[in-house]
Amino acid sequence: MWQARIYVTPKKGILDPQGSAVSKAxxxxxxxxxxxxxxxxxxxxxxxxxxxxxxxxxxxxxxxxLLANPVIEDYTFEIAEFLGRVNH
Amino acid sequence: MWQARIYVTPKKGILDPQGSAVSKAxxxxxxxxxxxxxxxxxxxxxxxxxxxxxxxxxxxxxxxxLLANPVIEDYTFEIAEFLGRVNH
Structure with missing residues (x-):
């Protein structure tokens, strides 16, 4: 069993309205x-x-x-062997 | 200047409907x-x-x-000194 941690981010230069809203808040x-x-x-x-x-x-x-929209998003991931219960 | 990478996740045991939908998809x-x-x-x-x-x-x-709802979410973060442009 494997566990992947996937990070999907707006591409550099792409407007991030959610980020702007959080920044203002x-x-x-x-x-x-x-x-x-x-x-x-x-x-x-x-x-x-x-x-x-x-x-x-x-x-x-x-x-x-499915997980990332390649037009506006980048993704990276790490994979680790999953050997039981972990907190995530 | 500092850069924080923050991970907000649904607490263990809390229903994650978005995760279930992605899993089915x-x-x-x-x-x-x-x-x-x-x-x-x-x-x-x-x-x-x-x-x-x-x-x-x-x-x-x-x-x-603001960033996490402590009732249903956990958060962790890492902080690094930010010395110019990075891709994120």
Whole structure:
């Protein structure tokens, strides 16, 4: 069993309205030291695969086909063997 | 200038309807090896602070007051000194 941690972020240069909204909200809560906020997704996926390479290939496909929009988003992921219960 | 990477995840045991929906969608795309998906947020925040401790304290406050809902979400973050342009 494998566990992938996937980070999907708005591409550099792409407008991030959610990030701007969070940045403004933080400012009005008194956090004026904040200069920029970008908001993305963080996904934890558990999957079966015979080995690390197969798991990586599958997760990369999932990102391309469903989890990230390649026009406006970048993605990266890390894969680790999953050996029981973890907090995530 | 500091950069915080913040991970907000649904608490263990809390229903994650977005994760269930993604899991089903992956299944119907042919990724039957997926057993569980949890969906959270990934935020990158740039902020000014005199030192690492002050930056950590500020980010922790931001998480508690705005970025995470402590009833249903957990958060963790990492802080690094930000020395110019990075891709995120």
């Amino acid at each position: 933080l400012g009005s809560l008194g956090f004026q030291q904040v200069s920029e906020v970008r908001v993305g997704k963080y996904l934890v996926v558990k999957l079966e695969a015979p080995g690390r390479e197969e798991a990586e290939r599958a997760v990369d496909q999932m990102c391309r086909r | 992956l299944g119907s795309l042919g990724f039957q090896q997926v057993s569980e998906v949890r969906v959270g947020k990934y935020l990158v925040v740039k902020l000014e602070a005199p030192g690492r401790e002050e930056a950590e304290r500020a980010v922790d406050q931001m998480c508690r007051r």
